[in-house]
Amino acid sequence: MKVLKFGGTSVASSQEIRRVRSIVGNITDTRVAVVVSAMGGITDLLLAMATLASQQDPEYKKILKEIENRHLTCIRELLPVDQQSAALSKVKSELNILETLVEGAFLIGETTPRLLDKIVSYGELLSSFIISQFLMADGLDACFKDSRELIITNEVFGKAAVRFEETNAHIRDYFEHNNTQVNVLPGFIASSSNGNSTTLGRGGSDYTAAVIAAAVEAEELEIWTDVSGMYTANPKLVKQAKAIEHISYEEAMELSHFGAKVLYPPTIQPVLSKNIPIRIKNTFQPDSPGTLVTRSKNGKGKTVRGISNIGGIALVSLEGPGMIGIPGISKRFFEVLSLADISVVMITQASSEHSICVGIAEQDADLAVTVVNEAFAYEIESRKLKPVLAEKGLAIIALVGDNMKSHQGLSGKMFSSLGKNNVNIRAIAQGASERNISAVIVQEDVKKALNTLHEAFFEEQVKQLNLFVMGVGNVGSKFLNQVQQQKKYLKENLKLNIRVVGISNSRTMAFDENGIPLTDWEQVLSKGQPANADQFLAQIRKLNYRNSIFVDNTASEDVAAMYESFLRQSISVVTCNKIACSSDYENYRKLKRLAREYNAPFLFETNVGAGLPILDTLKHLIASGDRVHKIQAVLSGSLNFVWNNFNDNTTFYKVVKQAQEEGYTEPDPKIDLSGIDVMRKILILARESGYQLDIDAIENKSFLPEESLETQDNDAFFNTLEKHEPAFQQLYKEAAEEDCKLKYVAEFADGQANVGLHKIPRGHDFYNLEGSDNIVLFYTERYPRQPLIIKGAGAGAAVTASGIFADIIRIGNF
Ligand code: ADP
Ligand code: ASP
Ligand code: MG
Numbered sequence: 039m040k041v042l043k044f045g046g047t048s049v050a051s052s053q054e055i056r057r058v059r060s061i062v063g064n065i066t067d068t069r070v071a072v073v074v075s076a077m078g079g080i081t082d083l084l085l086a087m088a089t090l091a092s093q094q095d096p097e098y099k100k101i102l103k104e105i106e107n108r109h110l111t112c113i114r115e116l117l118p119v120d121q122q123s124a125a126l127s128k129v130k131s132e133l134n135i136l137e138t139l140v141e142g143a144f145l146i147g148e149t150t151p152r153l154l155d156k157i158v159s160y161g162e163l164l165s166s167f168i169i170s171q172f173l174m175a176d177g178l179d180a181c182f183k184d185s186r187e188l189i190i191t192n193e194v195f196g197k198a199a200v201r202f203e204e205t206n207a208h209i210r211d212y213f214e215h216n217n218t219q220v221n222v223l224p225g226f227i228a229s230s231s232n233g234n235s236t237t238l239g240r241g242g243s244d245y246t247a248a249v250i251a252a253a254v255e256a257e258e259l260e261i262w263t264d265v266s267g268m269y270t271a272n273p274k275l276v277k278q279a280k281a282i283e284h285i286s287y288e289e290a291m292e293l294s295h296f297g298a299k300v301l302y303p304p305t306i307q308p309v310l311s312k313n314i315p316i317r318i319k320n321t322f323q324p325d326s327p328g329t330l331v332t333r334s335k336n337g338k339g340k341t342v343r344g345i346s347n348i349g350g351i352a353l354v355s356l357e358g359p360g361m362i363g364i365p366g367i368s369k370r371f372f373e374v375l376s377l378a379d380i381s382v383v384m385i386t387q388a389s390s391e392h393s394i395c396v397g398i399a400e401q402d403a404d405l406a407v408t409v410v411n412e413a414f415a416y417e418i419e420s421r422k423l424k425p426v427l428a429e430k431g432l433a434i435i436a437l438v439g440d441n442m443k444s445h446q447g448l449s450g451k452m453f454s455s456l457g458k459n460n461v462n463i464r465a466i467a468q469g470a471s472e473r474n475i476s477a478v479i480v481q482e483d484v485k486k487a488l489n490t491l492h493e494a495f496f497e498e499q500v501k502q503l504n505l506f507v508m509g510v511g512n513v514g515s516k517f518l519n520q521v522q523q524q525k526k527y528l529k530e531n532l533k534l535n536i537r538v539v540g541i542s543n544s545r546t547m548a549f550d551e552n553g554i555p556l557t558d559w560e561q562v563l564s565k566g567q568p569a570n571a572d573q574f575l576a577q578i579r580k581l582n583y584r585n586s587i588f589v590d591n592t593a594s595e596d597v598a599a600m601y602e603s604f605l606r607q608s609i610s611v612v613t614c615n616k617i618a619c620s621s622d623y624e625n626y627r628k629l630k631r632l633a634r635e636y637n638a639p640f641l642f643e644t645n646v647g648a649g650l651p652i653l654d655t656l657k658h659l660i661a662s663g664d665r666v667h668k669i670q671a672v673l674s675g676s677l678n679f680v681w682n683n684f685n686d687n688t689t690f691y692k693v694v695k696q697a698q699e700e701g702y703t704e705p706d707p708k709i710d711l712s713g714i715d716v717m718r719k720i721l722i723l724a725r726e727s728g729y730q731l732d733i734d735a736i737e738n739k740s741f742l743p744e745e746s747l748e749t750q751d752n753d754a755f756f757n758t759l760e761k762h763e764p765a766f767q768q769l770y771k772e773a774a775e776e777d778c779k780l781k782y783v784a785e786f787a788d789g790q791a792n793v794g795l796h797k798i799p800r801g802h803d804f805y806n807l808e809g810s811d812n813i814v815l816f817y818t819e820r821y822p823r824q825p826l827i828i829k830g831a832g833a834g835a836a837v838t839a840s841g842i843f844a845d846i847i848r849i850g851n852f
Contacts, residue, residue, distance in 0.1 A: 039068055039069045039070065039071065039213070039254050039256045039257065040065060040068055040069075040070050040071075040256055040257055040258050040259075040260060041070070041071045041073065041247050041248075041250050041251040041254075041256045041258075041259050041260070042061070042062065042065075042070055042071070042072050042073070042247075042260045042262060043072075043073040043074070043075075043225060043243055043244055043246070043247035043259070043260065043261050043262060044058050044072065044073070044074050044075065044262045044321060045075045045078075045243065045244075045261075045262065045263045045264065045321075046075040046076060046077065046078035046079065046080070046081070047078045047263065047264040047321075048075075048262050048263060048264065048321035048322075049074050049075060049076075049077055049078070049165055049169065050077050050078035050079070051077070051108075051111075051112060051115075052111075052112050052115035052116045054321065055112070055116060055168075055169055055172060056116075057321050057322070057324075058072075058074075058169065058262075058321065059172065059173060059176055059178075060324075061262065061321065061324055062173065062178070062220055063178060068257065069213075069217075069218075069219055069220075069221070070219065070220050070221070071213075071221045071223060071247075071250050071251075071254070071256075072169070072173075072220055072221065072222045072223070073185075073223050073224075073225045073243055073246050073247040073250065074162065074165050074166050074169055074222065074223075074224065074225060074243070075161075075162060075165065075225050075226065075243040076158075076161025076162050076164070076165050076226070077108060077109070077112070077161070077164075077165050080105060080108065080161040080164075080165070081158055081161045081226075081240070083101050083104060083105055084105065084157055084158045084160060084161055085154070085157075085158060086101055087101040087102055087105070087140060087157075088140060088143055088149050088153075088154055088157050088158075089149075091140045091141070091143040091144040091149070092143050092144075092147060092148050092149040093147070094144055094147045096144070098140060098144065102133075102136070102137060102140065105133070105136075105160075106130075106133050109129055109133070109164050109165075109168065110126060110129065110130075112168055113125050113126055113129060113168055113171075114126075116168070116171075116172040116175075117171060117172060117175050118175060121171075121175050125167075125168065125171045128167065129164060129167070129168070132160065132163065132164060132167075133160075133164075136157065136160045139153065139156060139157055140157065143157075150195075151195035151196050152193075152195050152234055154195065154196065155195045155196060155198075155227075155234070155235050155236050155237045156234070156235045158226075158227075158237060159186075159224075159226075159227040159235040159237065161226075162185075162224030162225055162226045162227050162243065163184070163224050163227065165224070166182060166222050166223060166224035166225075167182055169222050170182035170222035173220055173222065178219065178220050179218055179219035179220060180218060180219065180220035180221070180222060181216075181218040181220070181221055181222070182222050182223075183212065183216075183221050183222070183223050184223070184224065185223045185224050185225070185227055185228060185246055186224075186227055186228055186229040186235060187208065187212075187229075188205065188208040188209050188212055188223075188250075189205050189208075189209075189227075189228035189229070189246065189249060190204040190205050190208070190228065190229065190230070190231060191228045191229070191230055191236045191238070192230065192236075193230045193232070193234060193236065194236075195234075195236055195237070196237060196239070197237070197238065197239040198228060198230070198236035198237065198238060200228065200238070200245075200249055201231075202249075202308075204231075205249060205253065206252075206253040209249070209250055209253035209254060210253055210254060213254050223246070223250070224246075225242065225243025225244070225245075225246040225247060226238055226242040226243045226246060227246075228246075238304075239302070239304070241299065241302035242302055242304075243302075244261055244301055244302040244305040245302050245304050245305050245308075247259055247261070247305075248304075248305040248306070248307075248308045248309050248316075249308050251308070251309055251312075251314050252308035252309055252311065252312045252314065255312055255314070256314055257314070258314065258315050258316075258317060259309055259314055259315070259316045259317070260316075260317045260318075260319055261300075261301065261305075261316060261317070261318045261319070262319050262320070262321045263300055263318065263319075263320065263321065264320065264321065264322060265281075265300060265320055266281045266319070266320040266323055266326040266327075266328055267281035267282060267283075267300075267318045267319070267320070267326070267327075267328040267329030268281070268282050268285060268290060268293065268298060268300050268301065268318050268329040268331070268344065269281055269282065269298075269300075269344070270282060270343075270344050270345065270492060270496050271344065271345045271346070271347075271488050271491075271492050272297070272298065272299075272346070272347065272488070275347070275484070275485050275488050275489075276345075276485075276488050276489055276492045278489075278492055278493070278496070278497055279492060279496075280496070281326070281327075281328065281329055282329050282343060282344060283327065283329065283330065284329070284330050284331075284332070285329060285330070285331050285343055285344070286331070286332065286333060286334030286440050287306050287309075287310045287316075287331055287332070287333060287334070288334060288440060288471070288473060289334070289343045289344070289438055289439060289440055289473065290306055290316070290331045291303060291306045291307075291310075292346075292436070292438040292471075292473050292474050293343070293344045293346045293436075293438050294306070294346075296346040296347065296348050296434060296435075296436040296438070296474065296476060297346045297347045297348030297349070297434070297436075298344065298346045300318060301316075301318065301331075306331070310333075313332075313333060315330060315331065315332045316330070316331035316332075317329070317330050317331070318331070334440050340439065340441070341439050341441045341442050341444075341445045341448060342437050342438070342439040342442060342448065342495045342496075343438055343439040343440070344438050344439070345435065345436065345437055345438070345488055345491050345492060345495070346435070346436050346438065347433055347434065347435045347436070347484050347487075347488055348383070348433060348434050349433045349481055349484065350399055350400040350401070350433075351383060351397050351398070351399065351400060351432040351433055351434055351478060352397070352398055352399070352400045352402070352403035352406075352428045352429060352430045352431075352432060353386070353395055353396070353397055353428065353429045353432060353464060353465055353478060354395070354396055354398060354403065354406050354407065354410070354426055354427075354428045355393050355394065355395035355396075355426065355427065356371055356393060356394050356395075356410060356414070356423060356424075356426050357392055357393030357394075357423070357424055358392070358393075358417070358418075358421070358422055358423030358424045359392070359421075359422065360417065360420075360421070360422025360423060361392045361393065361422070361423065362392065363422065364417060364422060364423075367394070368394050370413060370414075371394055371410065371413075374409050374410055374413040375396070375398070375406060375409070375410070377409070378402075378405055378406070378409045380398055380399075380402040380405060380406050380409075381398070381399070381402075382396045382397070382398055383396075383397045383398060383399065383434065384396065384397040384434060384467045384476060384478075385397075385467060386465035386466060386467045386478065395465055397432070397434060397465065397467075397478055400430050400431075400432075403428035403430055404428070406426075406428060407426055407427070407428050410426045411425055411426055414426075429464070431480060431481050432464060432478050432479065432480060432481060433478070433479055433480070433481045433483075433484045434476050434477070434478055434479075435476065435477055435479060435484065435487050435488060435491065436474045436475065436476035436477075437452055437474060437475045437476075437491065437495070438473060438474045439473065439474075440473060442472055442473060442474070442475070443471075443472030443473070448475065449466075449468065449475050451494060451495075452475060452477070452491060452494070453466075453477070455490050455491060455493075455494040456477070456479075456487055456490060456491070457637065458490075458608070458637045459486060459487075459490045459584040459585070459608060459637075460607060460608030460636060460637070460638075461479055461483045461486060461487045461490065462479065462480065462483070463477045463478070463479055464477075464478040464479060464480070465477070465478040466478075482582065483582065485582070486582045486583060486584050489502075489583075489584055490584040493584070499533045500529065500533045500534070500535050501533060501534055501535065501585065501850055502535045502537060502584075502585060503534060503535065503536050503537065503585045503587060503846065503849065503850055504537055504539045504581075504583040504584075504585055504586045504587065505521075505536060505537065505538045505539065505540075505586075505587050505589055505846070506538075506539060506540040506541075506574070506578050506586065506587070506588050506589065506609075507538055507540065507541045507542070507589045507591065508541075508542045508543075508571075508574065508588070508589065508590055508591065508592055508597055509542075509543065509590060509591030509592035509594075509597070510541060510543050510559075510563065510591065511543075511591065511592075511705075512701045512835035513591045513614055513835045513838045513839050513842070514543075514589075514591035514592075514839075516835045516836050516838075516839035517589070517591060517839035517842050517843060518538065518541075518556055518559055519556075519839075520839055520840060520843050521536055521538065521556060521843065522556035522557060524536075524843070525556070528847070528850075532847065532850065532851075534847065534850040536846070536850075537552075537553035538553060538554050538556060538559070539551060539553060539554070539581065539583065539586075540554075540574065540577065540578065541554060541559055541562070541563050541566075542563075542566075542569050542571075542574050543563065543569065544569055545568070545569055546563055546564065546565075546566035546567065546568060546569050547563070547566050547567060547568075547569045547570070547573075547574055548562045548563050548565070548566030548567070549566075549577055549581075550562065551581065571596060571597065571600060575600060575603055575604070578604075578607075578609060579607055585610075585849075585850075586607075586608075586609045586610070587609065587610045587611070587612055587846060587849055588600075588601075588604045588609050588610065588611050588612070589612050589613070589842060589846070590611065590612070590613035590614070590615045591613075591614060591615075591842070592615055593615055593616075593617070593704060593705060594615065594617075595617050597615060598613070598615050598617040598618040598621070599618075601613070601618055601629055601640065602628070602629065602632060604638070605629065605632040605633055605636050605638050605640060606632060606636060607636070607638075608636045608637060608638045609638055610633075610638045610639045610640065610641070610849050611629075611633075611638070611639075611640045611641070612639075612641050612642070612842055612845040612846055612849070613641075613642050613644075613645070613842075614642070614644035614645065614648075614838050614841070614842055615642075615645075616642075616645045616715070616718045616719070616722065618642075619642050619645055619718075619721075619722045619725070620645075620717075620718035620721050620722055620733055622732060623725070623730055623731070623732050626725060639845075639848070639849045639852055641845035641848060641849065642722075642845075643841050643842075643844060643845050644838050644841035644842055644845070645718075645719065645722050646673060646719045646722055646723055646814075647673065647719075647812045647814065647828070647830075647832045648675065648812070648831065648832050648833055648834065648837045648838040648841050649830075649831070649837035649838060649839075649840045649841035649844065650812060650814075650828055650829075650830050650831070650832055650837075650841070651828070651844070652723070652812075652814055652828050653722075653723075653726055654844075654848070655816075655826070655828060656723065656726050656727060656816070657726065659816070659818060659820075659826075660726075660727065660728060664818045664819050664820045665728075665818060665819045666727035666728070666816055666817070666818050667787065667817050667818060667819070667822075668785075668786065668787040668788075668815075668816075668817035668825075669720065669723055669724070669727070669784075669785070669786040669787075669814065669815065669816055669817070670783065670784075670785050670786075670814075670815045670817075670825075671719075671720065671723070671783070671784045671785075671812070671813060671814040671815065672781050672782065672783055672784070672804050672807055672811075672812060672813050673716050673719040673720065673784050673812055673814070673832065674710055674713075674715055674716045674719075674782050674812075674832075674833075675702055675810035675811070675812055675831070675832040675833020675834065676697050676702045676703040676704075676707070676710035676711075676715070676810065676833055677710060677711070677713075677716070677781075677782040678781070678782070678807060678809070678810050678811060678812070678832075678833075679693075679697045679700075679702045679809060679810040679833070680693050680694055680697050680711070681779070681780040681781065681782070681795075682779075682807075682808065682809060683696070683697075684766065684770060685770060685774075686767060686770060686771070689760070689763050689766075690759050690762075690763055690766035690767075691756060691759040691760045691763065694707055694711065694756070694759055695756065700834075701834060701835045702810050702833045702834060706752065707752065707755065708746070708747075708749065708752075708755050711742055711746070712738075712740055712742055712746075712747055713738045713739075713740050713782065713793050713794070714738075716782055716784050716793045717733055717736045717738055717784075717791075717793050718733065719784065720736065720784035720785070720786055720791045720793060721733050721736060721791065723784075723786065723814070724786045724791055727786075729786075729789055731789070731791060735790070735791070736791045736792060736793065737790075737791070737792035737793070737794075738792070738793050738794065739792070739793070739794030739795070740794070741769060741794075741795045743758065743762045743765060745758045745761075745762070746758040746759065746762065769795070772797070773797045776797055776799070777799065777800055778797035778798055778799050778800075779797075779798050779804075779805055780795055780796070780797060780798070781795070781796055781798045781804050781807065782794070782795050782796075783795075783796045783798075783804065803815060803827065807829075809831070810831060810832060810833040810834060811829060811830060811831055811832055812829070812830065812831075812832025812833070813827065813828070813829040814827070814828045814829075815827055816828075
């Protein structure tokens with residue numbers, strides 16, 4: 039015999055019930071017991087109705103009507119017209135009894151646990167009756183059997199315990215004396231020896247099926263539900279989760295105990311002792327293999343089998359200086375909780391031996407505080423203990439696997455991945471069986487934590503990076519195009535999955551949790567909401583994704599001021615904006631420190647030399663113990679472009695205009711021409727070399743006339759360039775006469791920096807610098823005479839975008 043259980047979603051309406059018919063009808067080689075839940079949502083409605091009635095709220099009648107409609111509609115849709123009336127009148131008469139019960143609750147203004155069980159039992163009673171009628175009408179050899187006549191429990195209403203001796207005898211007797219092929223039974227409900235209806239706990243239909251399967255020693259227990267098996271994590275929270283092909287009873291039990299709702303935890307026990315395999319299958323995809331649960335196959339397979347989570351947890355901790363001196367304190371603590379019927383979900387490793395800390399259901403927290411404080415009133419009064427406190431709003435996440443015990447480093451990996459993503463761990467517990475490691479975290483972090491752990495333990499190959507991009511001008515739009523082009527390559531070759539979740543320019547911003555389609559980002563952005571930097575940050579925080587990276591493609595001071603908030607949330611920052619790193623030294627240090635503290639890289643390779651790997655090279659030099667003595671560099675692609683193209687056949691104005699139009703200058707070209715941009719770059723180089731320097735201390739011998747430096751806007755600035763053309767021609771002439779080229783050079787030596795226009799003679803390293811190229815000479819302990827030279831294109835939107843991209847890949851490999 040086989041036992042098949044169909045959950046609420048699998049019998050939610052006539053359409054689903056027809057699927058059940060076809061699944062059950064396919065089994066012809068053995069008899070079947072079909073255990074069904076209430077139609078999806080009905081148990082909740084019954085409970086809501088009872089609550090309203092007990093509050094003497096006549097609105098309960100609306101719910102009753104809804105319950106009635108769902109069942110009557112179902113009969114009308116399933117049964118042939120000439121067979122409907124008997125079923126309809128039976129169901130109506132049952133509903134009348136239900137109405138009388140609820141009316142009673144309404145009149146006296148209360149419900150008792152016993153009455154509640156009676157009321158909720160109608161969900162399964164009606165669904166099983168209707169399904170049995172349909173199966174018969176549709177040609178199967180089927181019948182209905184009320185589980186309350188078979189399963190006998192104690193009278194702990196709401197979560198009654200099965201009396202196995204009587205129950206097993208009844209079940210065996212029934213199936214021995216009955217030869218019907220398909221026996222439909224209500225799940226979840228049972229009765230006490232006194233004949234009262236009882237229930238087995240929410241989700242308990244699974245248990246009913248297991249009890250029957252064990253009693254008849256079925257060949258298999260099949261749990262038919264709305265997902266294709268037990269997954270590596272709750273598929274509603276972790277998109278990448280996969281159905282587990284094969285799992286041991288113990289692992290399944292552990293996962294369900296910690297929240298994998300797909301199997302009600304007590305379900306395993308009865309079938310385990312009889313070694314009956316459980317198969318979890320999807321009613322909506324009957325051909326998917328699902329999950330097979332059996333005895334473990336010693337030592338083979340993955341170490342971590344699944345990750346589960348359970349919400350609504352509170353931590354209660356008892357601590358105080360006198361803790362060690364008080365005898366039997368933990369015994370008393372647990373006794374008090376147990377006497378108050380509070381079950382302890384987990385006992386955690388306390389931060390010190392001077393405290394005990396347990397995880398309990400949140401709804402028990404207030405009661406726990408009261409009873410524990412009462413029980414220890416004397417010790418609290420005499421200040422040996424502090425009054426207990428409960429911390430609510432928590433959740434448990436657990437890694438589960440039979441083979442975890444034989445592998446070191448799993449908890450290290452678990453906690454470091456969580457730590458890297460700023461998931462704060464409130465408490466830790468490792469099961470004595472070493473089959474699970476669990477951690478208590480705040481509820482808001484659950485989704486991020488699950489995805490982080492899932493990535494770490496099940497998707498080791500692919501790492502997801504979530505980008506939030508601000509600024510989509512020249513650089514930003516090139517960057518998005520590059521991401522689009524490289525996406526596939528990165529996934530296949532570097533195992534990085536890059537997803538742009540948010541984009542903002544100064545007008546609008548848009549988010550898409552599944553990733554903004556990069557072929558279409560302009561369209562998406564134009565339809566976005568009004569841009570607002572605070573809300574952009576708030577949204578990133580709310581999404582709370584792991585591996586989040588904020589990408590700043592602006593030149594804005596306000597945006598640079600946001601980095602601190604990002605880093606403090608463990609959101610990495612990648613920027614081509616130089617403002618933060620060239621701001622006052624304290625701020626620069628602080629951002630670097632926060633990046634370390636919150637494990638969130640802060641990368642700004644493009645601040646110097648656009649896409650050239652200058653800062654990265656410097657970082658490696660310093661990290662490997664080298665020391666920088668002197669830096670000489672041409673760092674302005676814009677100034678290089680200007681002085682390379684300027685001569686006596688053109689005008690300075692024209693060349694600067696061209697540089698601006700071709701994207702070689704900052705939006706405000708004065709920042710380049712005045713030398714400020716170069717000052718910022720040499721400042722950043724000096725700082726990254728380990729020197730403390732501020733911008734005021736850098737000498738700038740600007741070649742611009744005073745009047746140009748004083749202008750307030752681009753037009754005025756360009757006007758002064760036209761006006762002072764002779765001065766620029768003079769500079770060119772002097773250099774040409776000496777067979778020199780003009781280069782804007784930055785120098786750092788002996789802790790001092792200066793920038794200015796130099797005449798560079800033929801043969802010098804800087805002489806042949808083309809177009810907008812940059813060059814840096816590092817004189818270090820290891821490179822004392824022949825400097826380490828980095829040279830190449832140092833300006834332009836495309837190379838800058840590729841530098842930003844490189845920083846993102848660095849974070850991916852971090
Ligand atoms: P039924 O009504 O069929 O008994 P349940 O809602 O009780 O179904 O259980 C199935 C649900 O369990 C899934 O839809 C899923 O949301 C949830 N679930 C939680 N964790 C897991 C997991 N690890 N694997 C599969 N499902 C899970
Ligand atoms: N109908 C019950 C519930 O919703 C039992 C079950 O579906 O397993 O909890
Ligand atoms: Mg269930």
